[in-house]
Amino acid sequence: MIVDSAVYRNGIRVPLDCKAEDLHEIRAGITEPGDFVWVGLREPNEAEIEDVAVAFRLHPLAVEDAVSAHQRPKLEHYEGSLFITLKTLWYVDEHDAVETGEINIFLGPDFIVTVRHGDGANLHDARLRLEERPSVLALGPGAALYAITDLIVDEYEVVAAALEDDVDEIEASVFSERRTSDSARIYTLKREIAEVRRAVLPLRDPMRRFSVGQVPGVPSDASYYFRDVADHLIRVSETIDSLDVLLSAAFEANLAGISVQQNEDMRRISAGVALVVVPTLIAGIYGMNFHYMPELDWVWGYPMALGLMLLSVTGLWVFFKRSGWL
CATH class of the missing domain: 1.20.58.340 (Magnesium transport protein CorA, transmembrane region)
Known part of the structure; x- marks a missing residue:
């Protein structure tokens, strides 16, 4: 379903007398240079995504990927728009499990369409935070993309911190004097770290390109903000790599013990x-x-x-x- 849709002008949300589903009327609200539309969808059906595709002239292959989900993180160029796939992550501590969702983004000169699958990353919060920063939102659809990626990468850091705590527990257990059986939990954590790596590593190159202004359709002024996101993403990637090494060492120590x-x-x-x-x-x-x-x-x-x-x-x-x- 369509969760929210709005027109933004100079970083300010333009009040419109229509429903969120009236995409053609919302698109008609773009009357000045720099205006853009932000449409947010949550697990849409084929009819809903088809209306969006017609209103914004989205490429059918990208629309198919957005509906079916289960894509790897990527950045693809289509005529007149970009298609970005991001993985959302959240951690269930009692099960030592990293749960995943997905956000697919269509980015054009005057629009951004987000398609969310799963429970991770509340994009409404990202929208509200960005609306409180008109100077950033005035940069256009690229600013909305920055807000989304920043929110998702912040959640990556939360997951990485939770995994660090669990790895510390494993190390304390392995090297304690008590007899413990940690092999199963070590394997579980290594599998969850692999899940995080599948979300983080493919995203590093697109974020680098955004941060140096190499992506057409994203203003160079937004590159400064993407640098911060790219830096956090690299930090998460390095943390995950070090945790994987520590778990391998802990597993070997456990076997030796x-x-x-x-x-x-x-x-x-x-x-x-x-x-x-x-x-x-x-x-x-x-x-x-x-x-x-x-x-x-x-x-x-x-x-x-x-x-x-x-x-x-x-x-x-x-x-x-x-x-x-x-």
């Missing part, structure tokens, strides 16, 4: 077996029923056998204790 624990368990088991085997050996020897055998007729033979068992067990226990096996 498991191996050490298994060795310690085997040593304890071996020590326990030795404490049982030696007395059993003595008892086995003195339990053999041979007539001609030393100590069988000796009155102190039984106490001597018990004492020998106790002495051997005590000696082994002291030895294993000093060796760290017990």
Whole structure:
């Protein structure tokens, strides 16, 4: 559905006496140079997107991508317009899960159309914040694109910070003295980091091009604002790369810790077996029923056998204790 639509003139929203769905009347509200329309849609059906496509003469291939969603972040040029795909991210801490959405943007000389899928990135907030900065909004559709990308990249930073906290928890758990099983959570976090990387990395080149004014249709005056977005995006990318490296190191440390624990368990088991085997050996020897055998007729033979068992067990226990096996 169409969430909101408006005409902007010199950075100020122009009041129009029509509904948000009356696209042709809204488009007719552009009467002065520099005016532009901002239309926001949320998971539109084919009929709704077709009305928008006709009103703004959008390329059918880009319209198809915007409806079907599930695109990778990209920047494409069509005759008279740009098509930009952005991934939205938010973090569900209790499940260690990064959820994703998508925003597709059509950008023309006098219009910007946003198509949102999923729950991430409230574009209405971006619109309201930008309307409070008329000097920026006066730059045209490129200013609206800046506000959207800035909001999305800010959410990337929130997700990266949440992942940092979880990776810190993993490191503390792996190197603690307690016996923990962290392999499954490490794998889950690496998978979620890969999800973030798929959203962040393809966006770096388009943001760089916006920041140096290499994209036709985006005024060079807006490049200063995109530089800030590009800088934040690079920072998120570097954070994600470092977290991935830390998780790989934590996984290797976890495997090494498991191996050490298994060795310690085997040593304890071996020590326990030795404490049982030696007395059993003595008892086995003195339990053999041979007539001609030393100590069988000796009155102190039984106490001597018990004492020998106790002495051997005590000696082994002291030895294993000093060796760290017990």
